[in-house]
Amino acid sequence: MTATKAARASGSTWTRSRGSTWLRSRTGARVVGIASSIAVIALVELLIIAGAINAFVVPKPTQILLAIPRIIAEENVLHRFWQTAQEVIWASLMLAVFGIALGSLLFRFVGLRLAFEAWVGALAAAPIVLMYPLFLVIFGRSTTTIVMIGFAAGLAPVILKTLDGLSGTRKVLIDVGRSFKLSRGQQFRKVLLPAALPAVFVGLKLGLIFAMINIVGVEFLINFGGLGQLINELAERYDLPGTYGAILFVILASVLFFAVLERIERWLRPVE
Amino acid sequence: MALRAPPPDPSTLLDVRNITKRFGTGDEAIVAVDDVSFSVAPGEFVSIIGPSGCGKSTLFNIIGGLTGDYDGSVTVEGSAVSGTHPAIGMVFQEESTFPWRTVEDNVAFPLEIAGAPKAQRMERAAHFIALVGLQGFERRYPSELSGGMRQRVAIARTLASEPRILLMDEPFAALDEQTRLLLGDKVLQIQQTLQQTTLLITHNLTEAVQLSDRVLVMTYRPGRLKRSVRIDLPHPRDSEVVSSAAFGQFVAEIWQDLREEASRGVEDAESRVRKGAARR
Amino acid sequence: MAAAGGMRPDSSSASHRVWLLRVAFVVIALLAWEALSRSGVLFKDVVPSLAAIGRALANVLSTRDFYANLGVTAQEIGIAVVIGGVAGVAVGIMLGANRFLSQAFESLLLYLGPTPKIIFFPVMIMWFGVGTGSKIAMGVVSCFFPIAISTAAGMRQIDTVLIRVGRSFRASTWQMVKSIYLPAMREPIVTGLRLGLGVAIIGTLLAETKLSNRGLGYLVIQSYALFDMPKMYALLIVLFVLSIGVNAMIGRFSHAQRRALA
Numbered sequence: 038m039t040a041t042k043a044a045r046a047s048g049s050t051w052t053r054s055r056g057s058t059w060l061r062s063r064t065g066a067r068v069v070g071i072a073s074s075i076a077v078i079a080l081v082e083l084l085i086i087a088g089a090i091n092a093f094v095v096p097k098p099t100q101i102l103l104a105i106p107r108i109i110a111e112e113n114v115l116h117r118f119w120q121t122a123q124e125v126i127w128a129s130l131m132l133a134v135f136g137i138a139l140g141s142l143l144f145r146f147v148g149l150r151l152a153f154e155a156w157v158g159a160l161a162a163a164p165i166v167l168m169y170p171l172f173l174v175i176f177g178r179s180t181t182t183i184v185m186i187g188f189a190a191g192l193a194p195v196i197l198k199t200l201d202g203l204s205g206t207r208k209v210l211i212d213v214g215r216s217f218k219l220s221r222g223q224q225f226r227k228v229l230l231p232a233a234l235p236a237v238f239v240g241l242k243l244g245l246i247f248a249m250i251n252i253v254g255v256e257f258l259i260n261f262g263g264l265g266q267l268i269n270e271l272a273e274r275y276d277l278p279g280t281y282g283a284i285l286f287v288i289l290a291s292v293l294f295f296a297v298l299e300r301i302e303r304w305l306r307p308v309e
Numbered sequence: 310m311a312l313r314a315p316p317p318d319p320s321t322l323l324d325v326r327n328i329t330k331r332f333g334t335g336d337e338a339i340v341a342v343d344d345v346s347f348s349v350a351p352g353e354f355v356s357i358i359g360p361s362g363c364g365k366s367t368l369f370n371i372i373g374g375l376t377g378d379y380d381g382s383v384t385v386e387g388s389a390v391s392g393t394h395p396a397i398g399m400v401f402q403e404e405s406t407f408p409w410r411t412v413e414d415n416v417a418f419p420l421e422i423a424g425a426p427k428a429q430r431m432e433r434a435a436h437f438i439a440l441v442g443l444q445g446f447e448r449r450y451p452s453e454l455s456g457g458m459r460q461r462v463a464i465a466r467t468l469a470s471e472p473r474i475l476l477m478d479e480p481f482a483a484l485d486e487q488t489r490l491l492l493g494d495k496v497l498q499i500q501q502t503l504q505q506t507t508l509l510i511t512h513n514l515t516e517a518v519q520l521s522d523r524v525l526v527m528t529y530r531p532g533r534l535k536r537s538v539r540i541d542l543p544h545p546r547d548s549e550v551v552s553s554a555a556f557g558q559f560v561a562e563i564w565q566d567l568r569e570e571a572s573r574g575v576e577d578a579e580s581r582v583r584k585g586a587a588r589r
Numbered sequence: 590m591a592a593a594g595g596m597r598p599d600s601s602s603a604s605h606r607v608w609l610l611r612v613a614f615v616v617i618a619l620l621a622w623e624a625l626s627r628s629g630v631l632f633k634d635v636v637p638s639l640a641a642i643g644r645a646l647a648n649v650l651s652t653r654d655f656y657a658n659l660g661v662t663a664q665e666i667g668i669a670v671v672i673g674g675v676a677g678v679a680v681g682i683m684l685g686a687n688r689f690l691s692q693a694f695e696s697l698l699l700y701l702g703p704t705p706k707i708i709f710f711p712v713m714i715m716w717f718g719v720g721t722g723s724k725i726a727m728g729v730v731s732c733f734f735p736i737a738i739s740t741a742a743g744m745r746q747i748d749t750v751l752i753r754v755g756r757s758f759r760a761s762t763w764q765m766v767k768s769i770y771l772p773a774m775r776e777p778i779v780t781g782l783r784l785g786l787g788v789a790i791i792g793t794l795l796a797e798t799k800l801s802n803r804g805l806g807y808l809v810i811q812s813y814a815l816f817d818m819p820k821m822y823a824l825l826i827v828l829f830v831l832s833i834g835v836n837a838m839i840g841r842f843s844h845a846q847r848r849a850l851a
Contacts, residue, residue, distance in 0.1 A: 066692030074697070094715050151603065152610035162783075162836045163829055164791045167806070170798070170813035170821060174635050209403040212375055216399040217419050217470060227422075231409045246703045253705040258799055265708060272711035284708050291704040 096278040104282035112267055112283075118290065121253060121263030124180060125294075128187035128248040129241075132195050135188075136244060137237060140199025141225070154200065161193035166251045169258060183255050183262050190251040191244030198240025202233030238305050242298045249294060253287060264290065321348040322506045323372070323474050328381035330367055340531035341367040342379070347525055347534060349474065352504040354497070356517035357525045358563065360571040362578075364532030365510045366402075369478040372508070373399045386473055398472030402479040406451040406462045412438060413447040415462050419470035437465040440499055457488040464496065474506045481516065489513070493520055494547075501544060514567060518542075518559045519551055526563060529570040529577070536566050637819045645819035646826060655808070662793065662804040665721050669728025669789045674782055676729070677736025681781070682774075684737070685744020695741060702734040706788075707795050714800065724796045724804065731792030732785030739784065743777025744770075779843045783836065790832050 078098045084090045085097050096104075108114055143150040143157075169186055176182040206229050214228040230237075256265025264287050271279040330342040341364040349355050359365050370376035372383050374393040383390040385397060393399075406415050414421075417434035425433070438447055441461040451459050460480055467475060481489045497520050500507050511517050517524045518540055526536040540559055542550050550556060619639060626636040637645075649655050684691045684698070709730055713723040747770065755769045797806025805828060812821040 063692050066689050067696075069689075070693035070697065073693070148606050148610060152607045153614070156611075159833050159837070162787050162833065164787070164794065164832055166791060167794050167798075167809070167828060168825055170809055171825060173813070174818065174821075175631070207403070209401050209405045210407065212399070212401060213405050213407075215375060215393050216373060216397075216467075217422055218393050218395055219422060223422065227418075228407070231407065234409065250703065250705040254707040254795065257705070257708050257710075258795060265705070268708050268711065277715075280711055284712065287708055288701070288704050292700045295700060295703050 093277070096281055100278040101281040101285060104276075104278035105286060108267070108271070108279050108282055108286070112271075112279075114264075114267065114283075114286065117263040117267050119263070120180075121256065121265070124183050124187060124252050124256075124262065125245070125249050127184045128191065128252060129245055131184070131188045132191050132244045132248060133241060136192055136195025136240065137199050139192075140196040140237075140240075141203065141230075143196065143200050144203040144229075145225075150200065154197075157193050157196050161197060165190045166254060169255050173259060178259060178261050180262065182259070183252055186255050187248035187252040191246075191248035194243035194247065195237075195240040198243070199233065199237050202236025202240070203229050205236065206232040235302075235305055238302055242302055245298060246295060249291060253291070320350055322351045322353075322386060323349040323508065324382075324384040325372060326382045326384075328368065328371055328379055328383070330364070330371060330376070330379040342371070343531035343533045344381075345527075345532065345534050346381075347537070349506055349508055351506050353523065354500055354507045354509070354521045355523045355525065356509045356511055356521040357527060358511055358514060358517045358567065359527030359532065360529050360567065360574040361512060362574050363527045363529050363570065365512075365527060366478055368527075368532065369399075369476065369510050373397055373476050375399075395470070396473040398467040398470055398475050400460075400464055400467050400475065400477040400480045402482050404451075404456075404459060404483075406459050406466070408451050411448050411450055412443060412454070412462050415451070416465045416469050418466055423470075433469060434465075437469045438462075440468065440502075441465045442495060455488075457484050457492055460484065460492065461495070464499075468499070468503070468505070474508060475500075476508050476510075478510045479512065480509075481511075481513070489516065496520065497546060514560055514563060515551075518556060518563065519546060524559075524563055526566045527570070529573040535570070536563075538563055634816065634818045637822065641819040642822045642826075645817075645823040649820060649823045649827065658804050658808050661721065662797065662806065665724045665793050665797075665804065666728055666786075666789055669725045669793055670732055670782070670786055672725070673729040673732035673785060673789060674736055677733045677781065677785065678740050678778060680733075681737040681740020682744055685741040691741065691745075695738075698734060698738055698741070702738060706731045706792055707799075710796055710799060713796070719800060721803075724793050724801065727796040728789040728793040732789035735784040735788060736778075736781040739777050739781030740774070743774050743781075746777070747773040775846075776843070779839070783839050783843075786839070787832070787836060794828070 081090065081095070082098050085092050085095060143154060166186060168189075169182070172182045172186050172189075176185060210228055210232055211224070214224045219227065252262075253265040256262030257269050258265075260266050260269045264283070268280060268283045268287065271283050325348065326346045328342050328345045329340065332339045332341055345368065347355075357365055357368065367376065371379050372390070374383075374390050374397065377391070385394055388394075388396075390397065407418070410418070413431060413434045416437050417430040420430040420433055435444075435447065438444055441464055443458060443461055443465070446454065446458070451462065454462070460483075464477075464480065481492055484492065493516055496507075499505065500520075509517070509520065521540050524538045524540060525534055526538070527533065528535045538559065542553075542555060542559070622636065623639050625631065626638045680698075684695050706727065710723065710727055713726040713730070717723040717726050751769050751773070752765075755765045760768070794804075794806040794809075797804040798810040801807040805824065809821060809824050809828070812818075812824060
């Protein structure tokens with residue numbers, strides 16, 4: 038920020054370095070970021086028109102963009118979106134209930150925690166979604182399979198962060214509870230759990246993201262469900278612009294989902 | 310030289326007898342508190358002062374019932390203290406307000422635990438909030454308040470449980486001097502109004518003299534009671550009293566004992582560092 | 590400020606209890622499995638007996654076919670992590686070192702990171718064909734993001750004091766890299782790689798299950814298609830043991846390194 042310093046030192050912010058100052062500012066950077074992304078897309082468009090990139094492998098970006106409204110109209114995208122959303126909601130509910138419960142259980146019984154926390158940690162790193170053929174066998178080709186995979190994939194972080202949050206409660210707050218002679222249950226409900234809430238939400242956020250990613254992924258893999266299935270279908274139909282368009286749509290939806298979760302996390306944070 | 314235990318007195322509220330607390334075992338054992346005995350009469354404001362490392366906080370935890378496993382006994386209004394006691398209200402040194410609750414929900418907390426209905430809780434809470442001078446801030450969250458204000462919330466919360474004795478562990482330690490003085494005034498006002506029996510642990514000499522009826526001086530580790538000084542200054546203790554000659558005399562008197570203990574503490578710390586360095 | 594939960598088992602009786610609980614858990618799980626298998630509650634082959642799974646496991650581990658496929662998968666993952674790792678570290682360093690670039694492009698990484706990558710697979714197939722190329726590409730796309738993000742964050746966290754110390758001694762760029770940046774970056778890069786390896790494994794294997802005729806993923810989906818359940822369970826067990834094992838090894842390696850440097 039030396040340009041700004043120099044500007045300030047010279048007694049005014051409106052010196053000729055204002056242009057580059059703005060460019061160096063955060064909004065300036067963001068604009069450059071977006072502009073260069075658009076520039077890259079435009080470049081791709083030109084290369085395809087010029088024949089440097091095979092149009093049968095990469096459709097023109099304009100075509101892809103045009104495909105989006107088409108697939109929304111023809112392929113019942115909103116209905117599919119709702120289907121995927123429902124699966125995510127079910128998985129989220131299960132994650133919240135079982136994840137927080139199991140995390141609390143591990144917290145309550147130190148023996149269990151010592152024995153199994155490391156295992157849950159290992160589970161977090163394990164490729165659970167690879168078991169999808171197994172889930173298919175057990176639950177059939179159904180929504181249940183998809184929800185269960187989402188749940189299984191997102192469970193570990195919720196348990197771990199709940200445990201983390203509960204055990205990270207500041208000692209003085211626990212002492213306050215003790216000084217008021219809170220029962221164990223009261224201590225848990227009124228002191229430990231609220232104190233753990235920010236961490237619990239971080240865990241839920243992670244769990245939800247894993248769940249969503251795996252839900253859409255499995256929909257694609259087993260050709261069943263909502264948005265993931267759409268991509269698979271369009272790909273099998275060799276509808277290139279449609280496939281790219283659908284992928285783009287799903288990416289946008291998941292970015293939105295992530296942004297919403299971030300927003301909620303930030304909203305919960307200032308209480309601390 | 311340990312202070313001899315006074316004969317049991319029916320008009321004492323808090324009776325602390327022969328408290329000895331050791332940490333560790335065998336040769337490595339540290340005696341944090343050594344045969345401490347004293348009592349506090351109803352309505353009295355007693356301060357315990359001593360250098361860092363003299364076991365004041367250990368004593369605080371023992372009297373409050375947070376620490377067990379010690380020799381001796383603590384009795385409040387005739388009933389023995391084992392584990393936390395509803396008659397003892399504790400105010401901690403660290404930030405202890407619940408950050409997820411508003412000021413009024415914080416202060417109403419003990420009433421909530423006791424099962425009081427909401428309207429009654431809020432009314433009582435408002436009373437104590439006003440007592441500490443925070444009226445108007447009921448709906449705010451602790452994160453919106455200054456450190457001093459948060460400590461006032463903590464004090465109000467403890468007072469709301471209407472304890473027979475208020476036990477405070479250096480509640481103003483984290484605050485700057487001016488805030489300290491003002492809060493000290495406030496606390497004294499409240500104490501006089503409520504006739505609240507109070508035991509304050511502090512390392513601040515002027516604070517101890519300003520607020521207390523009696524000051525107990527502790528030695529450096531192992532912590533014993535060295536002296537008990539009766540502060541015969543009149544109430545209310547405004548800034549005039551604080552700048553009076555009598556005040557200065559009390560401070561000087563206690564400082565003599567305190568200085569000796571404080572320098573022992575410093576020497577001890579230095580020798581520990583030297584020993585540690587020699588080992589390497 | 591001490592927190593609520595105590596942690597280390599500081600007595601041998603506590604560690605005994607840990608082992609007891611773990612063994613008990615495993616034993617109960619195995620017994621429950623066997624009971625479920627024999628009860629016939631679920632359709633017969635869905636829950637094969639432990640013996641059947643054991644046999645299949647022995648079978649799988651003794652055929653050359655398995656190791657050939659394992660090799661294919663390992664190769665795909667290895668190449669994917671190398672490519673994704675180099676690209677990720679490079680991009681991460683650039684973003685972490687330059688504030689402007691970071692503000693311009695890093696949010697792109699952060700928002701594109703938590704998205705389902707497998708849906709790119711049809712595109713990868715179109716670009717790289719149906720062979721190992723598309724699987725490697727899947728792995729690269731999966732692991733690039735966590736590595737880049739972790740590296741960029743690590744770059745930013747390098748204590749600026751240390752950098753200024755280096756500059757005040759007029760260290761050359763190479764000396765700065767060697768003595769300040771590299772040591773400071775080791776941990777974030779290793780963390781990123783660990784995460785990246787995990788997702789690369791998932792991405793590559795999922796791609797194999799979708800469209801492939803070689804690799805562990807292919808073996809899994811093939812046994813599913815043939816309804817050879819014991820074999821599928823055996824393969825999944827091997828898969829899990831391997832990936833958890835590799836992860837644990839990296840973890841132990843990085844801890845040992847840290848202790849060696851301390």
